[in-house]
Amino acid sequence: MEPNKPQNNPVKPNPWEKPLKPKKPKTPREPINFKKYWKLITVLSLALFALIILLTNVYVVKENEYRVVRQFGEVVGIYEEPGIRMKTPFIQSVSTLPKYQMTYDVSEAEINTKDKKRIIIDNYAVWHVVNPRELITNAVTIVNAESRMEEFIYSVVRTELGQLNYDEIINDENSSRGSLNDNVTARVNELLEKDQYGIRVVDVRMKRTDLPEENEQSVYTRMISERDSTAQDYLSQGDAKKREIEAQADREAQEVIASAKKEAALIQSEGESEAAKIYNASFSKDPEFYELYRSLQSYTKTIGDDTVIILPSDSPYAQILSGNLE
Template identity: 60%
Template sequence: MSDNIVDINERRPGDEWKKYSKIGITIAIIIVIIATIVSNLFIVQQGEYKIVRQFGEVVRVETEPGLSYKIPFIQTVTTLPKYQMIYDVTPAEINTKDKKRMLVDNYAVWKVDNPQLMISNARSVENAESIMANFIFSVIRAELGQLNYDEIINDESSTRGSFNERVRDSVNDLLERDQYGISVTDIRMKRTDLPEENEQAVYRRMISERNSTAQEYLSQGDADANRIRANTDKEVQEMIAKATADAAEIEAEGEAEAAKLYNEAFSQDVEFYNLYRTLQSYETTIDDETVIVLPANSPYARLLMGGLE
C-alpha cells in the first residue's frame, strides 16, 4: 500500500506534459528539416539552364535535366532558356551606297551557349538581346552601305549572294570577341522599305521609268512593223514586176507565133488576104449609124457594089 502511494506521487501531471512537448518539438524539427531540404531541391527541365548563385555570384550551372539542390538561405537559383529564341530587331534606317535612305526590318534566331559568360557580361536576356541588336544593326548598315538601292531590292540584279550568312558570321565574331556567351544561328530580312517621305518620289520615278521603257518598246515595235511592211512591199513589187515581164514575154511569143501563122496562111492566097483585111476594117469602122462617102473607084465601093475587080 505504501509503495503504490509513492508511485502515484512520483507521476506528476507536469511530467506527462514535458514528455509530449519533447515529442512535438522533435516532430516539428523533423518537419522543418524536411521542408528546408525539399524547398532547396530544384528540377532542371529539358531546354533550360539552372544558374546557382551564392551572394550574387554564379557558383554552378546545371545543364543536364534532373533533380539538383542548393544550399539553404545562401544560394539562389535562376533559369535561362537553352532552346533557340527569336528576337524581332527594331526597324532602323540605313543609307545605301548611292546615298538613298531605306528602312530595314529583320529578325534574329539566337541561343545561349555559355550561361556563365552571359550572366557575367550581359547580366540578363534583355540586355543580351539589346547588345545583339546593336551589333546586327551595325553590321547590316556596313554591308548594305556597300550596295546600291536597286541591288538590294532587285533579286535579279542583286550581288548580295550570301548576305544573311555574312551578317550572321560578323555578328557572331563580335559576340565572341566580347565574350557574351551567346550566338546567332540565323538572321533574316523581313522587308526593306523606303522611309514614308521618300516613297512617293520613288513611285513617280518608277512610273516614269516604266513609261519610258514602254515607249521604247512601242517605238521598236513601230520600227519593226515599218521594216516588215517595206520588205513585204518590196517583195510584192518584185513579184508583180517578174509576173508582168513573164506575161509580156509570153504575150510577145504568142503574137509572134500568131503572125507567123497568119503569114503562112495568107501567103497561099493574096487576094483572099486582101478581102479578109478589108472585111476586118469594115467590122471595125462601120456600125448602124455610120455614114460613108466613098469614091466610086475605091475598094470599099467596089465590094459594096458587088464587084471584086
C-alpha cells in the same frame, strides 16, 4: 357566493413533438499523452521535410531549352539533354535559356544611300542561342545579347546600303538587292562570333523601306517622270519595230508580185508564140482567106458608130464594104 378558485387546466401533450431524453452525465476525457507519439511525429515531420526538399530541388530539362545551374552565382553546369535532374539544396539555383529560334524586331533607323538619299529601314532578325556559357559570360542576359545584335545589324546594314543607290535598294529585280540580306546575315554572325556572345543569326530581313516625309513627294515625282520616259522608249522601240516589219512585208510582197508578173509574162509570151504558130499553120493553107480576115480585123478597129469614111468607089476596101467580093 364562493370566491373564484383557480382552475387547473392540464396541458395536453403535442403528438408531433419528440419526448425529451434525459441527459447523461458527462464523463471527463483523459488528456492526450503526446510523449507516447513523439517518435511517430518526429518521423513523419522528417519525412515531410525531406519530401519538400526533394520536390523543391528537382527540375526538368525540356527539349527546347537550356538549364543553367549556378552555385554561389558561378555557373557549374549547363544541361540541354531532356530529363529530370536535381540540384544541391540551398547552395545551387537553376535558370532557363531558350534553345528554339526567336524573332527580334530591330528598331527603325535612318541611313543615307550612295546617291545621298535618306531612307528609313525596318528590319527583323531570326536568331537562337548556340553557346549558353559564352552568352552568360559576355552578354549576361538575353536582353543584352539582343541589344548587341541590334547594334551589329544596324552597323552592317548602314554600310551595305551606303554602297547602293536608292533605285537599286527598292528594285527587287536587281541582283545586288537580292543578296543584301545574305551579306548582312553573314557579316553580323562574324561580329557575334568575334566577340563570343554565344548567339547566331539565322536570317536578317528588310521588312520595309520608307522615305522621310519631306523627300517622298519629290522622289515620287521623279519616279513618275522616269517611268514616263521608259514608257516612251518602249513606244518608240515598238514603232520602229512596226515600221521595220511593214517594210519587210512590203519588200517581200513586191518580190512576190514581180516574180508573179515575170512568170505571167513568160506564160503569155509562150501562149502568143504558140498562137502565132497555129495562125501561121492555119492561114498558110488559104492566103486569100487570111487577107480577108486581116481586113475584117482592121475594119473592127477603124470603124466605129460615128465613123465617116471617104473612099474611092473603085478601091478594094470600098468594094468589100459594098458587098462586092469579086
